[in-house]
Amino acid sequence: MFSQLRSLWEVLRHTFIKHDTVEYPEQKPALFPRYRGRIILTRDPDGEERCVACNLCAVACPVDCIALQKTEDEHGRWYPEFFRINFSRCIMCGFCEEACPTNAIQLTPDFEMCEYDRQNMVYEKQHLLIDGTGKYHDYNFYRVAGMTIGNKAKGQAENEYPPVNVKTLLP
Amino acid sequence: MDGNADKIEIPSNTPAIVRELTERLNINDFTVQPTLDGITTVWLPRQNLRATLQHLKFQITSPYLLLFDLTAIDERQRTHRHALSDSAFTVVYHLLSFERNDDIRIKVALNEADLSLPTISDIWPSANWYEREVWDMFGIVFEGHPHLRRILMPPTWQGHPLRKEHYARATEMTAFSLPDERQEIEQDALRFVPEDWGMRRRSEESDFMFLNMGPNHPSVHGAFRIALQLDGEEIIDALPDIGYHHRGAEKMGERQSWHTYIPYTDRVDYLGGSSNNLPYVLAVEQLAGIDVPERAQVIRVMITELYRLASHLLFYGTYAQDVGQMSPIFYMFIDREKVFDILESITGARMHSSYFRIGGVAMDLPQGWDKRIREFVNYLPARLDHYDKLVMQNSILKRRTQGVGAYNTAEAVDWSVTGPGLRATGLAWDYRKARPYSGYENYEFEIPIASHGDCYDRCVVRIEEMRQSVRIIAQCLENMPEGPHKAHHPLTTPPPKARTLHDIETLIQHFLNVSWGPVIPAGESCVTIEATKGLNAYYLISDGGTMSYRTRIRTPSFPHLQMIPMMCRGMMIADLIAILASIDFVMADVDR
Numbered sequence: 001m002f003s004q005l006r007s008l009w010e011v012l013r014h015t016f017i018k019h020d021t022v023e024y025p026e027q028k029p030a031l032f033p034r035y036r037g038r039i040i041l042t043r044d045p046d047g048e049e050r051c052v053a054c055n056l057c058a059v060a061c062p063v064d065c066i067a068l069q070k071t072e073d074e075h076g077r078w079y080p081e082f083f084r085i086n087f088s089r090c091i092m093c094g095f096c097e098e099a100c101p102t103n104a105i106q107l108t109p110d111f112e113m114c115e116y117d118r119q120n121m122v123y124e125k126q127h128l129l130i131d132g133t134g135k136y137h138d139y140n141f142y143r144v145a146g147m148t149i150g151n152k153a154k155g156q157a158e159n160e161y162p163p164v165n166v167k168t169l170l171p
Numbered sequence: 172m173d174g175n176a177d178k179i180e181i182p183s184n185t186p187a188i189v190r191e192l193t194e195r196l197n198i199n200d201f202t203v204q205p206t207l208d209g210i211t212t213v214w215l216p217r218q219n220l221r222a223t224l225q226h227l228k229f230q231i232t233s234p235y236l237l238l239f240d241l242t243a244i245d246e247r248q249r250t251h252r253h254a255l256s257d258s259a260f261t262v263v264y265h266l267l268s269f270e271r272n273d274d275i276r277i278k279v280a281l282n283e284a285d286l287s288l289p290t291i292s293d294i295w296p297s298a299n300w301y302e303r304e305v306w307d308m309f310g311i312v313f314e315g316h317p318h319l320r321r322i323l324m325p326p327t328w329q330g331h332p333l334r335k336e337h338y339a340r341a342t343e344m345t346a347f348s349l350p351d352e353r354q355e356i357e358q359d360a361l362r363f364v365p366e367d368w369g370m371r372r373r374s375e376e377s378d379f380m381f382l383n384m385g386p387n388h389p390s391v392h393g394a395f396r397i398a399l400q401l402d403g404e405e406i407i408d409a410l411p412d413i414g415y416h417h418r419g420a421e422k423m424g425e426r427q428s429w430h431t432y433i434p435y436t437d438r439v440d441y442l443g444g445s446s447n448n449l450p451y452v453l454a455v456e457q458l459a460g461i462d463v464p465e466r467a468q469v470i471r472v473m474i475t476e477l478y479r480l481a482s483h484l485l486f487y488g489t490y491a492q493d494v495g496q497m498s499p500i501f502y503m504f505i506d507r508e509k510v511f512d513i514l515e516s517i518t519g520a521r522m523h524s525s526y527f528r529i530g531g532v533a534m535d536l537p538q539g540w541d542k543r544i545r546e547f548v549n550y551l552p553a554r555l556d557h558y559d560k561l562v563m564q565n566s567i568l569k570r571r572t573q574g575v576g577a578y579n580t581a582e583a584v585d586w587s588v589t590g591p592g593l594r595a596t597g598l599a600w601d602y603r604k605a606r607p608y609s610g611y612e613n614y615e616f617e618i619p620i621a622s623h624g625d626c627y628d629r630c631v632v633r634i635e636e637m638r639q640s641v642r643i644i645a646q647c648l649e650n651m652p653e654g655p656h657k658a659h660h661p662l663t664t665p666p667p668k669a670r671t672l673h674d675i676e677t678l679i680q681h682f683l684n685v686s687w688g689p690v691i692p693a694g695e696s697c698v699t700i701e702a703t704k705g706l707n708a709y710y711l712i713s714d715g716g717t718m719s720y721r722t723r724i725r726t727p728s729f730p731h732l733q734m735i736p737m738m739c740r741g742m743m744i745a746d747l748i749a750i751l752a753s754i755d756f757v758m759a760d761v762d763r
Binding site: 001003004006007010011014020031032033034035036056059060061062091092093094095098099101103107139144158159 | 427430431432433434435496498502505508512515516517518519520523525533534537557560561562564565566567665668671672673678681682685686
């Protein structure tokens with residue numbers, strides 16, 4: 001009998017303790033920077049699209065929810081012609097972000113993606129692409145890679161030597 | 172033994188146990204297969220199977236009492252077959268001896284024309300479901316089995332899913348449709364017919380009532396059905412019906428790359444999160460020969476113990492709720508939320524963190540990672556004291572659970588019970604102590620035990636385990652080594668990202684490992700861990716490719732459920748609820 005009264009008392013005590021309930025949706029829960037939610041495509045510090053359509057996210061995806069097609073602009077930069085993520089398949093595992101060699105695809109702390117129509121869970125490039133750099137501010141793949149694009153010739157990338165003239169023997 | 176019989180010659184490098192078997196049984200048909208996990212693996216012909224297993228269980232000194240696992244392998248497409256018997260299908264018996272602290276794996280080769288073996292369900296009662304599973308998945312017949320019928324797939328299923336010729340993806344078959352008449356047939360096939368299971372509809376005194384508990388019932392903790400044979404409110408017999416949560420996790424292992432299978436493991440015991448990753452990545456690392464850096468090991472231990480806390484807290488809350496206390500679960504969810512906050516800050520996700528990688532962990536710990544953990548290890552013990560008063564010392568709860576659903580150590584071992592359910596009977600056997608992995612030998616903690624093996628004691632053990640987990644986490648906190656969080660090994664997947672972004676050689680390796688996946692050397696490896704609910708093992712077979720040839724997931728909950736009829740006979744339905752609550756199972760962990 002005593003133990004039951006004590007159980008009641010222990011429960012009653014909780015009435016006077018500050019409550020832990022988060023009044024969602026009026027009050028948003030605090031999410032951590034690493035939280036893996038809605039996927040975005042980011043831009044490099046110069047404001048250009050980071051994605052080079054290498055398809056690595058699509059093959060790394062355990063559930064095959066990413067589809068894209070490569071295209072090229074007049075300066076030789078590679079882009080995705082379309083980029084599609086089916087969020088009704090996505091399991092937010094972050095393997096795409098981990099696989100991305102240009103830091104283009106990133107997961108963000110946002111989970112509010114409910115839709116009444118399943119088709120609306122399929123996001124196209126215009127829904128995914130943001131204007132900023134996301135989590136990784138400084139990285140620009142084209143400044144690292146030796147690939148020639150409009151305003152950058154051979155030899156101008158990070159840690160890259162100027163090209164060797166193969167038609168001369170002189171040093 | 173016949174005095175004139177030729178003495179069998181035994182090669183000098185034969186393991187002691189095989190030598191003993193050869194001499195005692197006077198059989199020289201044993202073939203020893205080298206494996207990477209160090210478990211003695213012996214091939215033997217079908218006719219010697221029962222005698223050998225009986226010998227190992229009953230006659231030998233320090234016997235192999237626990238049937239740890241029973242499964243099969245479809246060997247027909249395997250290319251790296253050196254040292255293997257010529258076999259189309261192999262049935263594998265994995266036994267464990269507590270006294271020896273040793274395992275033995277018995278393999279029997281079968282050819283396609285004659286897929287049958289004698290049952291061992293009379294030697295180990297737990298073999299009953301395992302043999303049904305092997306029949307269901309591979310079509311191997313166990314002669315003398317009392318009820319050899321499908322266990323995971325619906326009774327109407329055509330084919331045997333884990334055979335190599337069985338399709339793995341929906342896209343390999345015609346579009347699914349379920350017309351009304353088909354639905355009728357499928358539903359009808361699920362009807363429980365007592366006579367099929369040897370149950371009588373009436374006794375001399377009374378007509379029995381048959382009650383379906385589940386597949387949707389709050390206290391069966393998932394999609395799980397128990398057909399009850401009742402005399403009034405007394406349970407005469409029970410028949411657990413599983414398979415509603417079967418997703419073919421083992422089959423998926425054969426089509427994902429070694430790397431991209433990691434998120435699937437999280438979802439096996441979905442309350443255990445990354446502690447499911449651990450046996451998987453450990454087994455892959457064993458195959459690949461990767462040594463994991465110390466920092467990654469400590470991070471893994473810390474994350475695993477945090478998940479143990481999350482899982483046990485949920486168990487504790489639902490346990491109290493199932494026997495009638497509504498409030499505790501809400502308080503425990505608050506604690507659990509704090510665990511998830513920590514996990515979210517480190518791994519990026521709450522329940523399915525998929526945080527471990529082949530060769531380490533996905534990301535290093537964030538700056539300031541220790542603050543929340545420090546707060547939490549100081550916070551939880553006081554909460555547990557509070558719950559002791561609220562829940563465990565309550566006389567109603569005690570009367571509902573003490574002496575209910577009790578089994579002793581011998582019964583538990585016979586039914587392949589592991590984990591807290593085994594320790595509640597008084598056997599202090601914890602894998603973390605017996606065979607330390609990931610550096611568990613470096614931590615100070617005790618193995619909590621209880622003595623009665625009833626519902627109450629199973630909870631007592633788990634509560635004490637939570638206190639020990641807090642101790643382990645505190646030690647991780649104080650002794651977190653510096654260094655890399657991933658191994659420096661070509662098969663580490665993916666290689667360190669910071670280098671990938673600036674270095675073409677690493678980038679090439681990165682491309683190969685995350686797309687085709689790492690090529691893991693051919694071999695077999697089984698790694699077991701003390702998971703949240705008992706022993707969880709991944710038995711992986713690599714054929715030297717980018718995908719697993721066979722992924723066997725030995726989960727603790729599967730044998731635990733099999734014991735329900737034995738635990739609840741003669742009890743009331745209300746007692747069954749307490750029993751179910753005390754087992755702490757997850758249906759995804761049962762059905763895989």
